[in-house]
Amino acid sequence: MTHVIRAATTKDVEAMYEMAKLTGGGFTNLPPDRDTLAAKLERSAKCFAKNVDRPDDDLFVLVLEDLESGEVRGTCQLFTEVGQQWPFYSYRIQTHSQHSQELERTFRAEMLSLVTDLEGSSEVGGLFLHPNSRAGGLGMLLARSRYLFIAMHRDRFGERILAELRGIIDDKGGSPFWDGLAGKFFGMSFQEADEFNALNGNQFIADLMPKSPIYTAMLPESARAVIGLPHPNGRAAMRMLEKEGFAYEGYVDIFDGGPTVTSRTNALKTIRESQPAEISRCDLDIGDRVLIATGANENFRCCYGMIEAEGDTIAIDHNTCRALQVEPGDTAWTVGR
Template sequence: MSFIMRIARADDLQTLYEMAKLTGGGFTNLPPDRTALSAKLERTEQALARQDEGIEDELIVMVLENVETGQVRGTCQIFSTVGQSWPFYSYRLGVLTQHSRELGRTFRAQMLSLTTDLEGSAEVGGLFLHPRERAEGLGLLLARSRYLYIRAHRSRFGDKVLAELRGVIDEAGGSPFWDGLAGRFFGMNFQEADEFNAVNGNQFIADLMPKTPIYTAMLTDSARAVIGLPHPNGRAAMRMLETEGFDNAGYVDIFDGGPTMVGQIDQLKTIAAARDVTLSATHEKGGDKMLIATGKLADYRCTWGFVQQNDSGAVSLDAASAARLGLETGGSFTMAGRA
């Protein structure tokens, strides 16, 4: 494998834009808009320049690079905390139980309540892998490299992390959930609202969305049917998140109704299992395939590598992986077992 995760740079803009055009819509964190993508890269640069610790409203964009060709074939993002610049809205699914003594019946009504419960959480999102590269564990590399970055910069993140999964989008690029609920209040279709949110933020939701709970029984059948369901292309991502330790806590996206997964940072599988070690030697073949990372801030790198450990605890890494990370004997790196 010749791929490595690194921090995105300003000269990655065109490649990110080309990948954004392949997403098929509904991908708020990766809009096909050069201005919005350029702003994300600028935020990343500002975050990397900060030397003091503590939690700030920051964004880190990373890319997957083939070191042999120099091509960027995937990307992902980390938001250090949400709900600081503007409220972070979600719907939460709940049930209202009511009993009629006269009828002798109990009624349970499912409801959607607008909430900002998840404010202050970190967020992992914007994950996209080029369709031609969906093999060899590259999706896992994209996803899990974010958790090792968080671990390496732990003081810049809180206790909780969320991941929003894209909801069901129809063949025309519309959202049954949006059409059955929010679209009735905004006078714009899903594509228009999604593009506006990607570029301008979701303050317009606070301005126009009704604050009272919504009975799901009042929605269209097509809208109810997709509440809390991921896009078919996102089912594998949902399974990866569940394996990592994220839970489906009943939160759904206000635009497309997709599930919002929530996890405790220190309990995520990758973070809990990771170990910091010193490279004692390199080898050519053999070893356990593991996620390995080194560096901080702009120097952060992550890749798959093959690790060997002897009875005394000395750690050897395959020479190709060590070269991709720029690791020499005596250098330190972080490793985590393959999930």
């Protein structure tokens, strides 16, 4: 085992900044701004240190560390309850039907309605894996570590959970959806709006965006064509989310039109199937390869490893015990790959 997921600390700000510069834009949870990232890491550290048993507008930042080099090669985030600091806006695709007796025809029009339906949900997001580390199942490790963290801290998360996927961004960093809709009301480019949102929140959307539903037929074809579609680089993430139990229910991002997927928290595959057990020994030679997590709050660690059930306990291989910093008698949560 050469990689482990751990709680991020304020010392990770430079590594986070270097990764943020590689995202290519439209990645609100990982802006290429040192001060914003430093504030995010400080907030995360305070949230890890809290001792509460309910959702409380908390943010947890996790990082993927290469144990051999000590380098941070990826990151992901969890939000316990969105929409508390400022409203959580989405567009929801809805259909409006009208019938004309004179024409003997029924017309069905697709509309985008600005809603806050998802407020109070938990959110997983901010997942980014360094381009040179996109092999060996590390993306899946990053993604599923979040659900193990939720399972191990279940009281701190809501009954509903969401994930936003980045929408279609063109070669110049622009958004066809933004240009065809919101950009007409704000007098700024997608890049400017995306950066402003990452640094200051999206209250300006409530201030300036029209509240009436938008008929998609009135949008240019370039904008209509990308509604609800993930960025090509996010298609694998979309498949992982769907495999986990998330579903697309017509919610799209107000900036780039990317899909927002949702689920009942307890229905997620990793949360349903994970279970805790006491570690009996740390000298296993061969066993089933699974995801393993240990530790509460800032002591959380997660990696791939080998286990073997021994009654109500589990044996773990030595390298995994060392990566997780555990010993016999400690508790580990496991779930199959």
